Amino acid sequence: MTYTFDFSFLAEYWPELLSGLMQTAQLSILSIIFGFLLGTVLAVGRTADSKAVRRICAIYVEAIRNTPLLVQMFMIYFGLASIGFKLSAEFCAVLAIVINVSSYTCEIMRAGIESIKKGQLEASDCLAMSWWQRLFLIVLPPATERVYPALVSQFILIMLATSLVSQISAEELTSTAVRIDSMTFRSFEIYTVIAVIYIALAFVFRIGFWALSQLVFPRLRRLGTPL
Amino acid sequence: MLTSFQIQALLVAALWTAGLSLIAFSLGGAVGLLIAVMRVSANRVLRAISFTYIQIVQGTPLLVQMMLAFFGLSILGFSIEPFTAASAAMVIYSSAYFGEIWRGGILAVPKTQWEAAECLALHPFQRFWLIIVPQGLRISTPPTVGFMVQIVKNTSLASVIGVAELTYTSKLINNSTFQPFTVFSLVAVLYFCMCYPLAWWSRKLEDKLNVAHR
Numbered sequence: 001m002t003y004t005f006d007f008s009f010l011a012e013y014w015p016e017l018l019s020g021l022m023q024t025a026q027l028s029i030l031s032i033i034f035g036f037l038l039g040t041v042l043a044v045g046r047t048a049d050s051k052a053v054r055r056i057c058a059i060y061v062e063a064i065r066n067t068p069l070l071v072q073m074f075m076i077y078f079g080l081a082s083i084g085f086k087l088s089a090e091f092c093a094v095l096a097i098v099i100n101v102s103s104y105t106c107e108i109m110r111a112g113i114e115s116i117k118k119g120q121l122e123a124s125d126c127l128a129m130s131w132w133q134r135l136f137l138i139v140l141p142p143a144t145e146r147v148y149p150a151l152v153s154q155f156i157l158i159m160l161a162t163s164l165v166s167q168i169s170a171e172e173l174t175s176t177a178v179r180i181d182s183m184t185f186r187s188f189e190i191y192t193v194i195a196v197i198y199i200a201l202a203f204v205f206r207i208g209f210w211a212l213s214q215l216v217f218p219r220l221r222r223l224g225t226p227l
Numbered sequence: 228m229l230t231s232f233q234i235q236a237l238l239v240a241a242l243w244t245a246g247l248s249l250i251a252f253s254l255g256g257a258v259g260l261l262i263a264v265m266r267v268s269a270n271r272v273l274r275a276i277s278f279t280y281i282q283i284v285q286g287t288p289l290l291v292q293m294m295l296a297f298f299g300l301s302i303l304g305f306s307i308e309p310f311t312a313a314s315a316a317m318v319i320y321s322s323a324y325f326g327e328i329w330r331g332g333i334l335a336v337p338k339t340q341w342e343a344a345e346c347l348a349l350h351p352f353q354r355f356w357l358i359i360v361p362q363g364l365r366i367s368t369p370p371t372v373g374f375m376v377q378i379v380k381n382t383s384l385a386s387v388i389g390v391a392e393l394t395y396t397s398k399l400i401n402n403s404t405f406q407p408f409t410v411f412s413l414v415a416v417l418y419f420c421m422c423y424p425l426a427w428w429s430r431k432l433e434d435k436l437n438v439a440h441r
Contacts (some may be wrong), residue, residue, distance in 0.1 A: 002395055003302045014404040028387050061425070062423065063415075065376070065422075065426065066376065066380075066419045066422035066423045066426060067380070067415040067418045067419055067422070068380040068381070068394065068418055069385035070379070070384065070386070070394055071394060071397070071411055071414055071418060073408065074394075074397070074401070074411050075407065075408065075411040076400065077359060078401060078407035079407040079408045079411060081407075082405065082407050083404070083408070087303040093398040094328070096349075135267065160286075160287065160289075161288065162288075162291060163288035163290040163291060164288075164296070164384070165288070167387065174288070174291065177291075177294075187294070187299040188299050188302050191291055191295045191298065192292040192295065194291055195283075195291050195292075195295060198286060198287045198291060199282070199286035199287060202285075202286040203286070204230065218298035
């Protein structure tokens with residue numbers, strides 16, 4: 001092995017990597033927020049009384065979960081452009097990831113919603129709560145808290161999956177790395193560097209989600225035990 | 228519409244996707260079992276090594292792993308056949324997830340099973356491999372099959388280092404036909420046909436194993 005590792009390009013290119021990191025974080029957070037919202041709506045749809053609504057949500061989820069994100073991204077980016085919607089690569093990237101993450105969130109949230117005891121629903125009916133009140137006050141808070149760890153794992157996976165965005169020429173960490181690679185030809189070094197950055201980012205996200213859980217689940221904060 | 232030659236190319240590419248998935252299942256499964264055993268081992272060093280391995284692999288995107296395998300293998304002096312690099316990346320990637328899934332399964336085996344095996348004077352080796360591991364693997368069969376869906380889908384990332392699998396071929400065909408909806412829908416359907424049976428099987432297995440808890 002006569003290869004000499006050379007990380008000196010970092011001195012010149014670190015600001016680009018930093019902005020790539022910021023773009024990845026931004027992209028991930030945007031996709032996670034909208035993906036969670038859409039996924040929750042879908043989960044409510046999957047547990048709805050209407051059979052047709054349940055069916056539609058199930059088909060959507062199965063179709064998305066059984067096809068690769070990369071193909072979905074190509075379909076949105078190249079497909080929408082071919083029928084006249086000229087959208088930016090960044091927008092298509094967020095759209096594709098939101099659609100993808102929503103189907104996974106839907107399955108996780110459905111498990112949470114189904115874990116709510118029937119007695120709780122009956123009690124809310126006895127208190128004359130409306131459907132909305134029941135959903136937002138009785139069902140969703142404990143459902144979310146119960147599946148929160150699974151959601152966090154899924155969100156971290158989505159953060160890693162934002163690297164695929166580089167394939168439709170949107171700007172983020174991996175596409176920055178590809179560009180630096182094509183200028184410096186230090187392929188192995190640059191990908192090692194961004195691998196380390198991704199590990200660090202995953203760590204930061206984990207801490208962030210832990211802090212968020214302390215913030216939004218007062219019961220968890222006070223008792224410290226899983227629901 | 229697509230010509231029959233293009234459709235044929237897509238079907239051949241689907242075979243490459245299936246082949247890459249099979250390599251990831253089998254070799255990744257073998258390495259994954261090793262990782263799972265290391266994760267539950269009594270030896271602290273083995274536990275630390277396997278833990279670090281899983282953290283690194285699960286903390287980096289598969290896309291980056293593909294790149295690292297592709298450029299890294301060539302640095303080490305191996306031939307840089309893209310398919311080899313993609314297989315290596317897929318094996319590393321899937322072994323970490325299999326390891327974590329099976330660790331969960333092994334830990335889920337009730338402690339009384341260990342004690343009963345000890346009462347039967349089984350050697351620690353027999354205790355682990357004949358009593359605990361088979362039960363642990365059985366418990367973790369549904370998530371294992373579920374993860375196979377992820378593997379099939381994630382082979383699409385091999386396209387970035389130039390493996391002529393389904394996604395790569397579809398991109399080529401799209402570049403020459405400019406019919407993204409037709410091409411990518413067809414590809415999505417092909418992926419769906421490979422993934423959905425696995426997802427369905429995983430759900431069936433889950434139902435079957437959950438009979439006791441219903």
